[in-house]
Amino acid sequence: MPTRLWVSGLGFPRRAGTDLTTGGAAFRRPAGLAAVCRLLPVMALAALAGCATTGDDDASAQRARPAMDAALARLPAAAAGFERDAVQDVAPGDATAGKVVEYVTPRRVAVAYVFLYDLGRPAVRDADLPPEVERAVNEATALPSDRTGRQLSVAQRYTVPARGGDLSCAALEGNFGRTRVERQVCVGVADGRFLRVQVTMPSLAAPSADARAFAAEVAGAARGGETAPR
Numbered sequence: 001m002p003t004r005l006w007v008s009g010l011g012f013p014r015r016a017g018t019d020l021t022t023g024g025a026a027f028r029r030p031a032g033l034a035a036v037c038r039l040l041p042v043m044a045l046a047a048l049a050g051c052a053t054t055g056d057d058d059a060s061a062q063r064a065r066p067a068m069d070a071a072l073a074r075l076p077a078a079a080a081g082f083e084r085d086a087v088q089d090v091a092p093g094d095a096t097a098g099k100v101v102e103y104v105t106p107r108r109v110a111v112a113y114v115f116l117y118d119l120g121r122p123a124v125r126d127a128d129l130p131p132e133v134e135r136a137v138n139e140a141t142a143l144p145s146d147r148t149g150r151q152l153s154v155a156q157r158y159t160v161p162a163r164g165g166d167l168s169c170a171a172l173e174g175n176f177g178r179t180r181v182e183r184q185v186c187v188g189v190a191d192g193r194f195l196r197v198q199v200t201m202p203s204l205a206a207p208s209a210d211a212r213a214f215a216a217e218v219a220g221a222a223r224g225g226e227t228a229p230r
Contacts, residue, residue, distance in 0.1 A: 065123065065192035071116055072099060076221045080214035081105055082112055096120040098193070103214070110201035110209040114218050116193050123192045126165070133168045133187045136196050140185040141172060149177045160186055160212050163220030167195075169212075173203065184211040190222040 066074075077084050082103035091097035098117025104110070118124055119132075143150045152174035159166040169186035180203035188195045197218055199211035 068099060068116065071191065071193065071222065072101065074221050074224065075101055075114060075218060079103070079217040079221070080210050082110070082209065082214055090115060090117060103218075105201075105209050110199060110211075112197065112199040112209075112211075112214060114222075115196040115198075116190065116222065117196075118193045124189050124194050126189055128194075129168060129187060129189065132194055133170075136185050136187045136198075137170045137172075140170070140183055140198060149175065151175055152181070152183060155182075160215050160219075162188065162216040162223075163225050164223035165189065167197070167215055167219055169215065182211075184215065186215045186219075188219055190219065191224065195219060195222050 072087060075084065082105055085102040085104055087099055087101050089097070090100050096117065096119050098115055100116075101114045103112040103114065121128065137154060141152045141154065143152065152172045154170050155173040156171040158169055158171070160169050165188060167186040167188040169184060172183040172185065174181060174183075181200060182203045183198065183200040186197045195218075197215040199209065199214055201208050201211070
């Protein structure tokens with residue numbers, strides 16, 4: 001009988017300046033100083049333009065980002081053998097923590113969670129991913145202090161190809177009591193939000209679900225791909 005798994009839960013040169021005559025002696029501004037003086041206003045304008053561009057980009061991305069309900073509606077009713085279940089707030093009262101959607105296989109042999117969140121950023125970008133990947137992996141290996149006999153550690157790092165960009169993933173292995181388990185945690189960006197996909201299942205000779213296929217399907221749907229009707 002399959003194990004039922006319940007999981008709780010990521011410058012240009014210029015010549016010297018004009019002669020200034022005092023008592024018959026000629027003085028010239030050093031060429032380097034003249035160049036710096038000329039460049040300072042240009043550099044200031046460039047810096048201002050850069051700030052304006054970044055701000056404009058963030059504002060544009062925020063306007064283009066779908067509302068949370070619309071983003072959740074993109075997630076499929078079923079993917080890679082998992083069926084969609086409940087939607088919950090990750091942290092009630094904190095909108096920046098986002099929402100989480102649970103997926104399960106028959107008899108809850110494997111359980112998956114799909115998180116969408118922004119941590120208060122107006123627009124999440126690929127450059128924001130590296131520290132968030134590490135945070136997700138640390139949280140995925142952390143287990144409740146009141147649950148003894150549970151441990152997980154990173155076994156492998158890899159990427160999962162998906163529509164709209166690869167996901168950064170880690171495979172974890174360990175034990176929940178006497179049950180050997182494996183967990184996959186993947187992180188990517190979906191329309192200005194972080195997307196985290198976590199799958200946990202027993203370690204069996206014949207895996208009960210395809211965690212990589214599930215992550216790829218869900219990521220593609222979250223980024224605007226076709227979803228199964230609900």
